[in-house]
Amino acid sequence: MAHLVCDDSGCPIAYPGLSHLTLIQWSVERLPSKPSTSSNQIPFPRLRSLKIDMEHPFGDNTLFRGNCGTLESLQMALDCITINMLKRNEVFAAGKYAKLRNIYIRSIDQESEVESIPDYIYQSFVLKMSPKAQIFTDQEVMIDQSKVALFCNSPNLADLRVLNLPSLALHMTSLVPLLKGLRRLERLECSSLVGDLDIDADCMHAAHFPLASRLRLLSLTSYDDEHNDAFGCIMLLALVCPVLTHCRMSYGWRESFNSFVQGTVETAPYSLCRDRLMALKYINEQQ
Incomplete structure (x- = not known):
């Protein structure tokens, strides 16, 4: 080099x-040696x-x-x-x-x-x-779950608009404080969402709405067939995130996701936000 x-x-x-x-x-072999240059040499001054x-x-x-x-x-x-x-x-x-x-x-x-x-x-x-x-x-x-908390209070990330962690499944217990810390976040990508499906949606709404008031797009990169847990977490997230309108995921999840949304919005407390949640739009990974 x-x-x-x-x-x-x-x-x-x-x-x-x-x-x-x-x-x-x-x-793919590691470099056998790495050159160094004079500290006065500036080869790329306007990159x-x-x-x-x-x-x-x-x-x-x-x-x-x-x-x-x-x-x-x-x-x-x-x-x-x-x-x-x-x-x-x-x-x-x-x-x-x-x-x-x-x-x-x-x-x-x-x-x-x-x-x-x-x-x-x-x-x-x-x-x-x-x-x-x-x-x-x-x-x-x-990055792993222990590092997610590091994002929450980093002053250098106060302006963060897009966070992509495509190899990490985010747990709801980590996700809520993450979104509270990154107040300007508009897009979030992770492999999937995981959490306790017994989470009380009423309590979730009462405790955290409105959360991530700028978050519009959630992208999931996983192709795992076990997706009901992720769908449940998406609905919880949509319940408390007032402008979350788009979810990007595998094309194979489309019908089951739309069906899950339609069934969930008929139950409390989701039914109270039915019109907003019915606007939750699936987009495939190519869009």
Whole structure:
């Protein structure tokens, strides 16, 4: 990867007009070595979008030098080694990437067991990469239920509009405080919703309505045949979220979901919000 930023004689190469950069490694093998460059070298000073679809290719902050005032979208693979390197170089020091709105992270090796990132590192680093994040995606199973609570009170996520956790099934006990903490959330994606179907809907409505007053779209990525639990949770959520009108899920769930909604709205307390809940619209995963 050194040839990207240095010519054959070792002289630095810069790309002052480059605004979008994508780095891809076709091999699944880990990199044998990672080059570093002089701290004075700034090869990508005006990047707006950086996608690193591979193990981080440098041993230092080469890709991030000089573009903290322009970078708006970042997609990268993370592990503890990469995080330590970024922290050591103070890449995401407090408030540094004020224009970074879209953050997408995943594990480095998608074929093997994902390395666990401790909660305190996830909270102190991952959730503080930008003070103005609006879209946050954790693509792999890097996140678990214990980390969901970390989103609730993070000041860096006050402006978050979209949260994508496609590998995680969210439990209702985690989801309610999550939505209370992310007051501007408009779209939420997870693998499924799980919870106790004996939850008292009247108590849920009395305790939490209105919840997530901007949440309009819920997306479920699971293709599991056992979906009644998820449907029950969706209806509970729709009961307390006043503008939740669209649910994206597997096409195979369409008829059973519509039937579940029609049956549920005839029962109390859902019947009190019948017109609003009947507007709950299924959309498939392609829409």
